[in-house]
Amino acid sequence: MTASFIKSNSLSAATCAEAAGASLRASFSVRDYDLVTTLTSGQAFRWHLRDGWWEGVIGSRWVRLRAGAVAETDAVTGGVVGQASRLPLGRSAPEFVAGETPARAAGTAAPLPTGPGSSQCAPKMALALPNEISFIGRGGPPFPSGGRGVGREGDCNDSFPEPPAVILAETAEPVSDWRWLSSYLQVEQDLAQVLASFPDDEPMRAAVAACRGLRLLRQDPWECLASFILSSTKRIVQIQQIVEQLGEQFGEQVIVPPNHEPVYSFPSAVRIGAVGESKLRACKMGFRAPNLRATAQMVARGEVDLDRLPALPVSEARATLMRLPGVGRKIADCVLLFACGFQDAFPVDVWVMKALRGLYFPRRRVSLKRLQEFAATHFGPWRGYAQQYLFHYARVHVKLKE
Secondary structure, three states: OOOOOOOHHHHHHHHHHHHOOOEEEEEEEEOOOOHHHHHOOOOOOOOEEEOOEEEEEEOOEEEEEEEEEHHHHHHHHOOOOOOOEEOOOOOOOOOOOOOEOOOOOOOOOOEOOOOOOOOOOOOOEEOOOOOOEEEEOOOOOOOOOOOOOOOOOOOOOOOOOOOOEEEEEEEEEEEOOOHHHHHHHOOOOOHHHHHHOOOOOHHHHHHHHHOOOOOOOOOOHHHHHHHHHOOOOOOHHHHHHHHHHHHHHHOOEOOOOOOOOOOEOOOOHHHHHOOOHHHHHHHHHOOHHHHHHHHHHHHHOOOOOHHHHHHOOHHHHHHHHOOOOOOOHHHHHHHHHHOOOOOOOOOOOHHHHHHHHHHHOOOOOOOHHHHHHHHHHHOOOOHHHHHHHHHHHHHHHOOOOO
16 A cells, blocks of 8 residues: 555554554445534544544544545545445335435425435445555435335436445545544444435424535544533534543654644543543633543542443443533433444533424423423434434524523
């Protein structure tokens, strides 16, 4: 493999690793995946835009990501994209993507725009890239016909339109197993199944139309928990700054490309638990410092096993998290949804509360408990996903009054 940012000894090491099946680059074939919206939707706080790529740290790895079309892949890899092989397809199989936005109340639907990542009825592709490892994510029509879904299935034909979109990934050291990134990005999630479960009402139609392609990430439980403890009464940019300072002060330096500024992993629970409160406050977290430190100590001592949470019933997992200092229902549900995969977790913060009250209970005084009961029954089995669409829609696309 030839990598533009690998030089001298690093090139030799990368070449040896490449011969063993490792790679610095990978591409994930995706359907209906809005990478920018996903990374900036307030569920993760380690991503920064730099030179057209989204850079972040996942675990102990520096990685950068960019969305693009298959035709762009050769420009990134420096190689030639081999002829894509078309997988066996059927008209009813989930390898096609319907070219429609959510159906409005009037029953009409506008076609999706053309361009990278928006082709209508695009089939899955198996890529043959000499300098890159490629993966095929789940396809599927964004709006299956029937059921609860907020839209309807579009018409497809057997023509061979634009190739599917891809997420391009680069690391600073060769990787032989990319499942860590596939899992984090949740590229295998069938968004069609998710959207089909949403209630067919005007607020959800509007939220899906505005935030189309938004996905849920699958994060490390400890980093997710600590980040949301730090999020209390903070804006997203402030949370990012605190998380970055925590890494710089107490995290481990990770391998980055030559001439890149230092980057750090998120500090472990053991490390944060051993830090004095004053040093944590120096990272501008204020009153959150004692809660973060005490929670880190409990996790480090094994009083709460975060890795065990996904195996518990959601109510038990939530109760376990709420034993931790500074963790209430909202923070617990964020961890259950963004790190543990509980789709029946529905975090209600100020933005979701505004969305629920403004869109579903206008001009009515509704308690938090009533909103939680409403969410548990109205939004279906993928209500955690619905929550994220409402959250991002309320925060970015509409102005809701108290």
